[in-house]
Amino acid sequence: MAEIEIRNLGIDYRKPNSDEVFAAVDDISLSIAAGEFVSIVGSSGCGKSTLLLSVAGLVKIARGTITIGGRPVSGPGPDRAVVFQDASLLPWRTVLGNVRFGLEMQRWTGGDLTERAMSMIKLVGLARFADYHPHQLSGGMRQRVNIARALAVDPQVLLMDEPFGALDAQTREIMGGELLRIWEGDKKTALFVTHDIDEAIFLSDKVVVMGRNPGHIKEVIAIDLPRPRTQEILDTPQFTEYRRRLRAHLAADMAGMHFMEEAA
Numbered sequence: 501m502a503e504i505e506i507r508n509l510g511i512d513y514r515k516p517n518s519d520e521v522f523a524a525v526d527d528i529s530l531s532i533a534a535g536e537f538v539s540i541v542g543s544s545g546c547g548k549s550t551l552l553l554s555v556a557g558l559v560k561i562a563r564g565t566i567t568i569g570g571r572p573v574s575g576p577g578p579d580r581a582v583v584f585q586d587a588s589l590l591p592w593r594t595v596l597g598n599v600r601f602g603l604e605m606q607r608w609t610g611g612d613l614t615e616r617a618m619s620m621i622k623l624v625g626l627a628r629f630a631d632y633h634p635h636q637l638s639g640g641m642r643q644r645v646n647i648a649r650a651l652a653v654d655p656q657v658l659l660m661d662e663p664f665g666a667l668d669a670q671t672r673e674i675m676g677g678e679l680l681r682i683w684e685g686d687k688k689t690a691l692f693v694t695h696d697i698d699e700a701i702f703l704s705d706k707v708v709v710m711g712r713n714p715g716h717i718k719e720v721i722a723i724d725l726p727r728p729r730t731q732e733i734l735d736t737p738q739f740t741e742y743r744r745r746l747r748a749h750l751a752a753d754m755a756g757m758h759f760m761e762e763a764a
């Protein structure tokens with residue numbers, strides 16, 4: 501059975517300064533197996549974040565269902581952890597304090613909190629910085645802390661919304677590799693939103709391509725590349741072919757957007 505099962509999902513939002521509602525995503529069905537790494541790509545505003553937030557239980561489901569491990573999602577829960585683009589760290593707490601905070605919030609009972617937090621900080625390569633405060637860290641390091649905090653509570657599902665979106669290209673590439681190393685260690689089910697096609701292919705078992713108005717799934721592409729993945733894979737013919745397919749999808753979507761703007 502799939503770990504995450506999304507069936508005919510629809511999410512509505514209210515238009516700004518109006519009572520009118522519109523479907524941000526509609527009729528989305530997707531099955532994600534336990535331990536799978538799935539990325540969501542698509543043009544801006546097509547509903548990627550909305551889909552991720554719905555799995556997190558942070559937006560109201562208007563139509564359809566989402567189940568995690570067979571249980572319907574009706575709000576946030578300890579089985580899911582979310583990492584957003586901007587590391588939401590507490591500035592007055594150290595790295596250790598921030599990772600501990602996640603455990604404190606979940607009333608972690610799986611052993612000593614500091615020990616657990618430290619093991620996660622080591623996992624993301626920040627052991628030497630445990631006493632630092634967020635402002636003393638680079639953007640990439642802050643995002644590592646965010647990931648450590650999310651993983652510390654041992655969620656079944658890790659949800660990431662453009663977690664490397666604010667980082668420079670090189671740091672982003674390094675962080676992608678790091679994320680895979682961590683994920684390969686204990687294979688959480690991962691759902692990852694990105695604008696970056698190469699990042700999506702490099703990380704994923706499946707790439708979900710979304711289209712817009714309302715947000716829907718255009719195609720789910722299985723990425724049949726060997727693991728563990730290294731940067732060399734980016735230059736292989738298979739990788740290039742996946743890139744070509746995904747670019748063609750997104751280009752078609754962009755062309756549709758221009759057409760709509762002209763028609764408006």
Ligand SMILES: Nc1ncnc2c1ncn2[C@@H]1O[C@H](COP(=O)(O)OP(=O)(O)OP(=O)(O)O)[C@@H](O)[C@H]1O
Pocket residue numbers: 513514515516524542543544545546547548549550551
């Ligand atoms: N809280 C909200 N209230 C009203 N409309 C919203 C809300 N959040 C998102 N929207 C709208 O819903 C649609 C989907 O937004 P969403 O953020 O899910 O798209 P996205 O694909 O993640 O976009 P981006 O790639 O630009 O981050 C957009 O039209 C957006 O303007």
